[in-house]
Amino acid sequence: ILNVEQSPQSLHVQEGDSTNFTCSFPSSNFYALHWYRWETAKSPEALFVMTLNGDEKKKGRISATLNTKEGYSYLYIKGSQPEDSATYLCAFPGTYKYIFGTGTRLKVLA
Amino acid sequence: DSGVTQTPKHLITATGQRVTLRCSPRSGDLSVYWYQQSLDQGLQFLIQYYNGEERAKGNILERFSAQQFPDLHSELNLSSLELGDSALYFCASSVTGSSTDTQYFGPGTRLTVL
Helix, strand or coil: CCCCEEECCEEEEECCCCEEEEEECCCCCCCCEEEEEECCCCCCEEEEEECCCCCEEEECCEEEEEECCCCEEEEEECCCCHHHCEEEEEEEEECCEEEECCCEEEEEEC | CCCCEEECCEEEECCCCCEEEEEECCCCCCEEEEEEECCCCCEEEEEEEECCEEEEECCCCCCEEEEECCCCCEEEEECCCCHHHCEEEEEEEECCCCCCCCCEECCCEEEEEC
């Protein structure tokens, strides 16, 4: 059974803090790892698609790294702002199906 | 706005009934995905279509079926509805349907089964 795990489950940080969370996935049969941002009452929004071991992607204050050999990806947010409050999901396209983690719920306090 | 449209936005129905959810992908996208988010559960992949053909199947119940039409819109049919089918149903689309494609999500259809 393929399992995608995210930690922590939830996180409260102060405005201006930097933070990071982890997504663990099966290291065999790797195709890609997707990160999404999901705000309350909205739909998931794609952040990154990571494909190569050692990949590092950046979008503004958010960046992500990938280690396919050990099966993990980190998402970093530098200088968190209240508008970063959302659930961050990772998804692993296994063979013939997509598996989502349960997400990390981030709350940035002003 | 992702460019993916879903109708209806909300649907309330009774147990035992049958409903159809509709999705129109972004212009140019050939692949459509369906997901379910139930209360206290994460996003569950149901099924993927590419250019009218089924490409991947997740934990979709036998009471559920889907199809993608020649104009690339897709419909998810849910029958013999049970209380547990109440959920938010998302459709997403991507250009080629490959595992490295970015998926764009629609606004979702909230189904309530009473």
